[in-house]
Amino acid sequence: MKDTIRDILAKIESLNNDLREEYDRLSKEYGFYIEKKKVIFLDQFKRKNKTFKFPTWRYVIPTNIRHFLSMPFIYGMIIPAVLLDIALTIYQWTAFSLYRIPRVQRKDFFIYDRRYLDYLNLVQKINCLYCSYVNGLFAYAVEIGARTERYWCPIKSAHKPRFSHGWYKDFADYGSPEEWTMKISENEKVFKDAYGDTCFVTK
Numbered sequence: 001m002k003d004t005i006r007d008i009l010a011k012i013e014s015l016n017n018d019l020r021e022e023y024d025r026l027s028k029e030y031g032f033y034i035e036k037k038k039v040i041f042l043d044q045f046k047r048k049n050k051t052f053k054f055p056t057w058r059y060v061i062p063t064n065i066r067h068f069l070s071m072p073f074i075y076g077m078i079i080p081a082v083l084l085d086i087a088l089t090i091y092q093w094t095a096f097s098l099y100r101i102p103r104v105q106r107k108d109f110f111i112y113d114r115r116y117l118d119y120l121n122l123v124q125k126i127n128c129l130y131c132s133y134v135n136g137l138f139a140y141a142v143e144i145g146a147r148t149e150r151y152w153c154p155i156k157s158a159h160k161p162r163f164s165h166g167w168y169k170d171f172a173d174y175g176s177p178e179e180w181t182m183k184i185s186e187n188e189k190v191f192k193d194a195y196g197d198t199c200f201v202t203k
Helices: 002-029 043-050 065-076 078-099 122-152 177-184 187-195
Strands: 032-035 038-041
Touching (some): 002 032, 078 122
Antiparallel strands (some): 032 038
């Protein structure tokens, strides 16, 4: 069973590589390239994209009553999101230092490249900035939780999870105390193998 699970996870990794290649293909199809993390569109594509831009003054007036009623709730979520962000930062700088777990890099999860899209108006770009922050925060939180789980409890579930984080494939099989004992004893090695000798924040 162990080999079968690893084979499936290897296929998933192969599909992820295919997905990255597809992103490269789409960048050529839609006329943009990335230079120092900045997305740059070719001139002919910029001109075409601007023809789809919805005027800001018309966009700020909600025409759908359901959208209008939802505004305090969707924008109000920024408060618990910022509190979560602060709590995660404190947790990483304290607990991860004590556990000798490398801290998660924010830049790997908070991506704000929608601002380069010429067919979005100012309000739409602000909304996209908000979505990018909150969803990036959740992904950031998952990775922090995943590294914590790898340190304390690297055991797969008996049931197939609906979602599994990137560290899950490294967990011991459910019901295998031998593999569990091995996994729990190699915490520092597994992080060093993944990130190198310089990954630790304390020595």
